[in-house]
Amino acid sequence: MKKKLKSLKYLGAALVAVALLVGCTISYRFNGATIDYSKTKSITINYFPNRAKLVYPPLSQNFTQAVQDIFTRQTRLNVVPRDGDIEIDGEITGYDLQNMAVRADAYASEVRLTITVKVRYTDRTNPSLDLEQSFSAQRNFSSSQVLNDVQDQLASEMIEELADMIFNATVGRW
Numbered sequence: 001m002k003k004k005l006k007s008l009k010y011l012g013a014a015l016v017a018v019a020l021l022v023g024c025t026i027s028y029r030f031n032g033a034t035i036d037y038s039k040t041k042s043i044t045i046n047y048f049p050n051r052a053k054l055v056y057p058p059l060s061q062n063f064t065q066a067v068q069d070i071f072t073r074q075t076r077l078n079v080v081p082r083d084g085d086i087e088i089d090g091e092i093t094g095y096d097l098q099n100m101a102v103r104a105d106a107y108a109s110e111v112r113l114t115i116t117v118k119v120r121y122t123d124r125t126n127p128s129l130d131l132e133q134s135f136s137a138q139r140n141f142s143s144s145q146v147l148n149d150v151q152d153q154l155a156s157e158m159i160e161e162l163a164d165m166i167f168n169a170t171v172g173r174w
Contacts, residue, residue: 033075033171039125043077044084048117052095056155059092063117066163074167088170090119093134097147100140107143113151114138115158121170131170137161 045068050060067088068079077086094116099108114136121131137158141150 033167034173035075035077035171036125037076040085040123041078042080042084043071043075043086043088044080044082045071046087046089048090048092050092050095052092052116054095054097056095056151059095059115059155059159062155063092063115063159063162066159067166070163070167071171075171085123085125086171087122087124088119088166090117092116093118094136099143109143110140111143111147112138112140113147113154113158115155115162117162117166119166119170121166129170129173133169135162135165135169137165 045064048060048064048067050056052059071077071088072079077084092115094114096114096116098112098114099110100112101108101110103109115138116134116136118134119132121129121133123129139154139158141154
């Protein structure tokens with residue numbers, strides 16, 4: 001009888017421990033941002049005009065929105081229309097196609113689409129962190145496909161990649 005009672009005590013203690021472990025979880029989110037929120041409270045992200053020779057009409061709007069979205073999701077900064085503690089602006093400087101792999105019949109079998117953006121990052125609370133840099137992303141697609149059929153998907157992927165690069169190079173300090 002004593003043995004059963006002792007076993008029940010251990011079983012009860014084990015159940016309590018499991019319940020505590022399941023009920024109490026620690027949540028930690030790491031996004032890489034190194035922002036001193038006591039000094040930096042707002043960000044202005046200006047429209048990125050398309051200055052590329054080849055123009056994809058929704059690129060400027062979609063790119064600007066993606067940059068705003070990543071800073072909204074991953075920081076506590078308030079997006080303001082002007083005079084933010086941080087300001088990001090720039091322009092899309094390239095939307096280019098380049099033939100890559102060549103088949104035996106001398107035609108391209110693969111085409112590369114590249115988007116290039118020039119970014120200016122101004123930190124009014126710490127001017128030593130100011131940055132001016134170009135970023136590029138590229139995707140290859142089969143030359144048997146028409147650009148109009150694949151560019152929405154490819155541009156969307158590259159825009160997200162570029163927004164991540166900009167975030168990491170500015171407030172991520174990577």
